[in-house]
Amino acid sequence: xxxxxxxxxxxxxxxxGIVSSSTLxxxxxARINDPAGEGVRVYIRRNDQRAVKLAEASDTLRTAGIxxxxxxxxxxxxxxxxxxxxxxxxxxxIALKDAPAAxxxxxxxxxxxxxxxxxxxxxxxxxxxxxxxxxxxxxxxPRNPYDRDTGxxxxxxxxxxxxSVTDGMAVxxxxxxxxxxxxxxxxxxxxxxFKPTARRVSAQGVVPLSTSLDSIGPLAASVTCCAIIDxxxxxxxxxxxxxxxxxxxxxxxxxxxxxxxxxxxxSRAFSRTLDLxxxxxxxxxxxxxxxxxxxxxxxxxxxxxxxxxxxxxxELISRAAENYDPRVKLRITRGGELSAxxxxxxxxxxxxxxxxxxxxxxxxxxxxMPTVPVIAPxxxxxxxxxxxxxxxxxxxxxxxxxINFLDxxxxxxxxxxxxxxxxxxxxxGTEMRDRQILSVGLSIERVLQQAASR
Numbered sequence: 001x002x003x004x005x006x007x008x009x010x011x012x013x014x015x016x017g018i019v020s021s022s023t024l025x026x027x028x029x030a031r032i033n034d035p036a037g038e039g040v041r042v043y044i045r046r047n048d049q050r051a052v053k054l055a056e057a058s059d060t061l062r063t064a065g066i067x068x069x070x071x072x073x074x075x076x077x078x079x080x081x082x083x084x085x086x087x088x089x090x091x092x093x094i095a096l097k098d099a100p101a102a103x104x105x106x107x108x109x110x111x112x113x114x115x116x117x118x119x120x121x122x123x124x125x126x127x128x129x130x131x132x133x134x135x136x137x138x139x140x141x142p143r144n145p146y147d148r149d150t151g152x153x154x155x156x157x158x159x160x161x162x163x164s165v166t167d168g169m170a171v172x173x174x175x176x177x178x179x180x181x182x183x184x185x186x187x188x189x190x191x192x193x194f195k196p197t198a199r200r201v202s203a204q205g206v207v208p209l210s211t212s213l214d215s216i217g218p219l220a221a222s223v224t225c226c227a228i229i230d231x232x233x234x235x236x237x238x239x240x241x242x243x244x245x246x247x248x249x250x251x252x253x254x255x256x257x258x259x260x261x262x263x264x265x266x267s268r269a270f271s272r273t274l275d276l277x278x279x280x281x282x283x284x285x286x287x288x289x290x291x292x293x294x295x296x297x298x299x300x301x302x303x304x305x306x307x308x309x310x311x312x313x314x315e316l317i318s319r320a321a322e323n324y325d326p327r328v329k330l331r332i333t334r335g336g337e338l339s340a341x342x343x344x345x346x347x348x349x350x351x352x353x354x355x356x357x358x359x360x361x362x363x364x365x366x367x368x369m370p371t372v373p374v375i376a377p378x379x380x381x382x383x384x385x386x387x388x389x390x391x392x393x394x395x396x397x398x399x400x401x402x403i404n405f406l407d408x409x410x411x412x413x414x415x416x417x418x419x420x421x422x423x424x425x426x427x428x429g430t431e432m433r434d435r436q437i438l439s440v441g442l443s444i445e446r447v448l449q450q451a452a453s454r
Contacts (some may be wrong), residue, residue: 006220010402025120031167043124049215076117077170082174082205085101127325144376145204174218210322212308223438246283280447406430408428
């Protein structure tokens with residue numbers, strides 16, 4: 001079982017009248033407002049009155065026998081990239097502080113509210129989502145729950161999203177994932193995160209990083225939580241997939257790049273996980289997948305993320321450059337150096353690369369690999385040392401980025417046990433195989449949870 005309350009457990013407590021949404025929401029807001037907690041570093045935009053009114057409306061409907069979805073009355077946070085009518089979308093930055101308020105609510109947030117969710121506010125993040133670390137010089141950096149004394153990074157860019165869940169400031173969170181920004185904080189903080197195929201969830205009303213790669217999905221306590229939320233925000237309305245039989249499950253373990261530079265903790269957890277899955281009847285196959293070694297060079301020759309980011313930021317940087325985190329500004333402005341021909345070539349190269357990878361993974365139910373090859377590093381050494389920051393950022397983003405580049409879908413589920421530092425197992429598939437990956441994820445999650453409870 002998850003150490004954090006799941007959506008299903010919370011819904012059952014609400015259904016049975018053990019707690020009302022109003023009480024649950026007020027308790028959640030109290031944790032956010034606790035000066036001894038992480039709330040000041042976790043939330044950027046707040047509207048407690050709105051949250052209380054959403055909860056009261058949910059309680060009224062429940063009294064009348066109406067339950068709109070499993071999220072009815074459940075507190076949910078959303079990343080600070082999402083438009084909410086009447087509020088200025090800040091994207092974890094101060095560069096947008098004078099921007100006009102949003103006129104409409106982002107479709108993802110609207111779907112959550114229509115499903116009965118109580119929006120607790122918008123969560124802190126790496127500025128403009130451009131980092132896998134989660135450090136934010138403007139609003140502070142939420143500390144990883146595993147080691148608050150040392151002060152370890154939460155992972156990014158959906159940093160506040162993860163800590164909102166681990167610290168009881170939301171039951172689940174909505175993040176975005178361009179190169180791992182849902183899966184990384186999930187892995188480093190002991191949560192489950194799901195990156196869907198990008199086009200399945202509307203990015204309207206969401207500040208973009210890369211229009212080609214941005215994906216929107218949940219961070220929560222379990223695969224079932226993620227499946228429920230994905231069904232709502234994608235609009236497909238489907239039930240949680242049936243758990244795939246573990247016996248005979250065909251799992252590919254890429255041997256190129258993604259297993260390099262693992263620290264001792266992650267290496268031990270991943271090796272143990274492979275043994276557990278094999279003992280349970282899964283068929284584990286090592287595959288070369290040499291194409292993974294090409295991704296870094298493709299990015300170096302034509303970084304489509306930076307180019308697409310610069311297209312959105314060009315005007316804002318021209319008038320508010322001094323308000324950017326210098327590390328973020330540096331990477332965005334590099335996108336302005338890419339010619340149109342180089343950008344088009346990068347799109348063509350990516351398409352050809354995807355075709356080759358698809359051929360090699362055909363016939364497998366999923367790929368599995370460590371989500372992140374290391375445990376969460378300490379915050380302080382990375383704050384003032386650019387070399388250490390960019391080295392850590394590159395390593396942490398490396399594995400998840402492969403799946404974004406593939407336009408695939410992926411889960412990160414906890415694979416640590418006992419007192420080990422949190423680490424995540426990535427369960428990945430090709431585009432539009434989201435329900436299959438969720439199904440496989442349910443079976444793998446069960447094996448890992450059973451082992452952890454022994």
